[in-house]
Amino acid sequence: MRDKRIKLIYFSLRGSGIRYFELSWKKLFLILSVLMLFIFVIVGSVIGLFTNYYHDFRISTLNNLNDDLMNQLGEMRAQVATVQTKMESLEENDDQERMIAGLDKIDKDMRGVGVGGTAFSYSDELAAFPKETSEDISSTRAIIDQLERRISLLLESKDEIEKKIQKDKQKLRHTPSIRPVRGGRITDPFGMRLDPFIERIKMHKGIDIAAQVGTPVYASAAGVISLVRNRYTPNRGYGREVVVDHGNGLKTRYAHLSKIFVRVGQKVNRWDKIGTVGQTGRATGPHLHYEVIVSTAQVDPVKYILE
Numbered sequence: 001m002r003d004k005r006i007k008l009i010y011f012s013l014r015g016s017g018i019r020y021f022e023l024s025w026k027k028l029f030l031i032l033s034v035l036m037l038f039i040f041v042i043v044g045s046v047i048g049l050f051t052n053y054y055h056d057f058r059i060s061t062l063n064n065l066n067d068d069l070m071n072q073l074g075e076m077r078a079q080v081a082t083v084q085t086k087m088e089s090l091e092e093n094d095d096q097e098r099m100i101a102g103l104d105k106i107d108k109d110m111r112g113v114g115v116g117g118t119a120f121s122y123s124d125e126l127a128a129f130p131k132e133t134s135e136d137i138s139s140t141r142a143i144i145d146q147l148e149r150r151i152s153l154l155l156e157s158k159d160e161i162e163k164k165i166q167k168d169k170q171k172l173r174h175t176p177s178i179r180p181v182r183g184g185r186i187t188d189p190f191g192m193r194l195d196p197f198i199e200r201i202k203m204h205k206g207i208d209i210a211a212q213v214g215t216p217v218y219a220s221a222a223g224v225i226s227l228v229r230n231r232y233t234p235n236r237g238y239g240r241e242v243v244v245d246h247g248n249g250l251k252t253r254y255a256h257l258s259k260i261f262v263r264v265g266q267k268v269n270r271w272d273k274i275g276t277v278g279q280t281g282r283a284t285g286p287h288l289h290y291e292v293i294v295s296t297a298q299v300d301p302v303k304y305i306l307e
């Protein structure tokens with residue numbers, strides 16, 4: 001078969017313009033193939049070069065990023081350690097407050113619940129990290145976990161302290177602590193004494209504070225008025241009297257009054273005026289007979305005068 005020939009026309013800038021040369025199809029095909037191969041190689045090399053370059057670039061960027069992250073991690077570890085130190089001082093402070101409030105200390109084991117126990121519990125999540133890094137991260141996270149628990153415990157403790165202080169305050173408010181008459185002299189103490197009416201040794205179940213008739217008598221603590229006696233027999237018993245119930249088995253009695261300003265069931269606070277000094281009942285002169293009763297027995301009221 002005769003090889004078909006092909007005319008290739010081109011313009012020449014020199015000479016007469018249009019020129020042409022002839023090629024066989026076979027040759028043309030060969031030339032095109034070589035050309036194509038050449039282009040492929042060139043393009044492939046360029047792409048390869050760029051890919052390589054990009055790859056290197058990415059790796060170096062990631063390396064830098066990794067270094068930055070490691071530095072950040074280091075700083076965070078340092079910060080966590082600072083928080084830990086501050087936490088320790090808060091806990092010491094808490095123990096001190098607990099001691100003042102009359103509560104038991106929280107021991108170190110209880111505070112640092114689960115120390116070390118969770119140190120490597122994150123190792124599955126951190127499998128891709130180098131061993132040292134993964135240990136760093138998991139120990140830091142364990143410390144943060146522990147701090148979280150310590151904060152919860154601290155908050156609970158603060159709450160407990162607050163409640164205890166409130167309760168103590170309440171108790172203090174309801175515990176007799178003052179002399180119910182300003183001024184005046186204790187003319188008769190608590191205890192055995194010679195009874196001036198019957199001239200025999202008898203138990204004196206309160207203290208007598210001598211004062212003028214009309215001198216104000218104050219409640220010695222907060223409570224509820226549980227007894228008011230206005231009617232009395234001259235030269236007998238307590239005369240006009242008031243009893244205040246302070247709760248917790250504590251009561252106080254104010255006897256031989258001339259006037260009474262309260263009624264049964266009324267709430268009173270310390271320093272509330274409940275009556276005035278008198279000479280009603282079995283009294284040789286104007287005075288207040290004051291008793292402190294614990295459960296059912298009278299005790300020395302001087303122990304409940306803290307001023």
Ligand SMILES: [Zn+2]
Pocket residue numbers: 188204206207208288289290
């Ligand atoms: Zn008395």
